[in-house]
Amino acid sequence: MRIGELAKISGLAPSRIRFYESSGLIKSVERKANGYRDYAPDTKWVLEVITAAQAAGFSLEEIRQLMPMNASGWQHDELLSGLKQKVEEIAVLQQRLAHNKAQLLLVIKGIEDKPESMACAENAQMLINRLREEGIGKAPGKRAVR
Known part of the structure; x- marks a missing residue:
């Protein structure tokens, strides 16, 4: 054809x-x-x-x-191995995406819950400090020890 x-x-x-x-x-x-x-x-x-x-x-x-x-x-074994490897890669990606989502939701909550009297820049600095203290921003499984 x-x-x-x-x-x-x-x-x-x-x-x-x-x-x-x-x-x-x-x-x-x-x-x-x-x-x-x-x-x-x-x-x-x-x-x-x-x-x-x-x-x-x-x-x-x-x-x-x-x-x-x-x-x-x-090649049955190679194909099966390759498919399983891709499933593992997807699982790692899902974990990373879930971690990123959690980080974003914390930031959104921090912005939404900003006290009326607090300036945006001050709230942003407070959020950044909170995220650092909680070890947010690091790869999953590598949170800061308290």
């Missing part, structure tokens, strides 16, 4: 398909005498795997390492 048809059925721009081809994520195809690329029918499936993996947080390099060039070349 030609690149225009592949782009239409995959929902990807022809430039992205060419990029994946030049990056080695999909098989390079021979050009016909008229200069058109002729992609195998399973290329649509490969593109779907690539876009799903990207949506799940895999980099193109990670995808390149884990994905075979055809459906029969999967």
